[in-house]
Amino acid sequence: MTSRMKRIALTMALTAVLPWGQLSAAGEPSEVNADNLEYDMSTGLAVATGDVLLKQGTSKMTGAKATYNTKTQEGTIEGNVIVVRDTLRMTCERLVTNGQEKLVASGGVQGVDGVKSFTASQVEYYPTKNKYIKIPGGGTVVDQDGTLTASYMEGWLDDEHYIGEGNVHVLSGSRNLEAGGDHADFVGKKEGRVVLTGNAWAIQDNNTMKSNKMTLYLDQNGKAKVKQK
Numbered sequence: 001m002t003s004r005m006k007r008i009a010l011t012m013a014l015t016a017v018l019p020w021g022q023l024s025a026a027g028e029p030s031e032v033n034a035d036n037l038e039y040d041m042s043t044g045l046a047v048a049t050g051d052v053l054l055k056q057g058t059s060k061m062t063g064a065k066a067t068y069n070t071k072t073q074e075g076t077i078e079g080n081v082i083v084v085r086d087t088l089r090m091t092c093e094r095l096v097t098n099g100q101e102k103l104v105a106s107g108g109v110q111g112v113d114g115v116k117s118f119t120a121s122q123v124e125y126y127p128t129k130n131k132y133i134k135i136p137g138g139g140t141v142v143d144q145d146g147t148l149t150a151s152y153m154e155g156w157l158d159d160e161h162y163i164g165e166g167n168v169h170v171l172s173g174s175r176n177l178e179a180g181g182d183h184a185d186f187v188g189k190k191e192g193r194v195v196l197t198g199n200a201w202a203i204q205d206n207n208t209m210k211s212n213k214m215t216l217y218l219d220q221n222g223k224a225k226v227k228q229k
Contacts, residue, residue: 031055044071059085116143131157145188146172160188192218
C-alpha cells in the first residue's frame with residue numbers, strides 16, 4: 001500500500017469511502033487531513049488522529065486528534081493545538097469550535113494578533129465580533145499601551161478595548177506607570193485612557209495616587225495624566 005493510500009484509508013462504520021480530506025460542511029467549505037480518519041456519512045462525524053490539519057473557512061487548526069461534524073460544523077481538536085486565522089495565531093492544549101462564530105481554547109492559551117497578545121487558562125474567541133475575547137478565569141492582555149491583568153477579562157482586539165474585573169493590575173513600562181483597582185476599562189486605540197474604579201491606585205515617577213475612581217489618560221508622548229473623582 002502506498003503512502004498516499006495509507007493516508008486516505010478510512011475505518012468505516014455505516015459509511016462509504018470519501019475523496020481524501022474533502023468534507024462538505026454546512027455554510028463553510030471544510031477540509032480534514034490526518035494520518036488516520038474515520039468518517040460516518042450518516043451522522044457527519046469525522047474522527048481524525050495523527051498530524052491533524054483542520055481547515056474551516058479562513059481558519060487552520062493543527063493538533064494530535066480531532067473530531068468534526070460536517071453537518072453542524074462543531075469540532076474539537078486537542079494535543080499541542082495551533083490555530084491560525086487572519087492575523088491571529090493562538091496555541092493551546094484543546095480547542096472547541098462551533099463553526100466560524102466561536103472558538104473556545106483551554107490549557108496554556110497564548111494568542112498573538114499583531115502587537116496585541118493574551119495569555120490565560122481559557123479563552124473564548126469570537127472572530128466575527130471585532131475579535132471579541134472573553135477570559136472568564138483571568139489572564140493578561142498586552143498591547144502597545146501596556147499590560148492589563150485581572151481575575152476576569154473581556155475585550156475587543158480590533159478596538160483595543162479591554163475590561164477587567166477583580167485584582168486589576170495595569171503596567172506601562174514606557175510611561176513608568178503602575179496602577180490597579182477592582183475594575184478597569186482600558187481603551188487604547190481611540191481614546192488612550194484607563195478608568196479604574198474601586199480601591200483605585202496609581203504610581204508614576206515615585207508619585208502615588210489613590211481614589212475610588214481614577215482616570216488615566218495615556219498621552220502619545222509617553223506620559224500619563226490622572227483625573228481623580
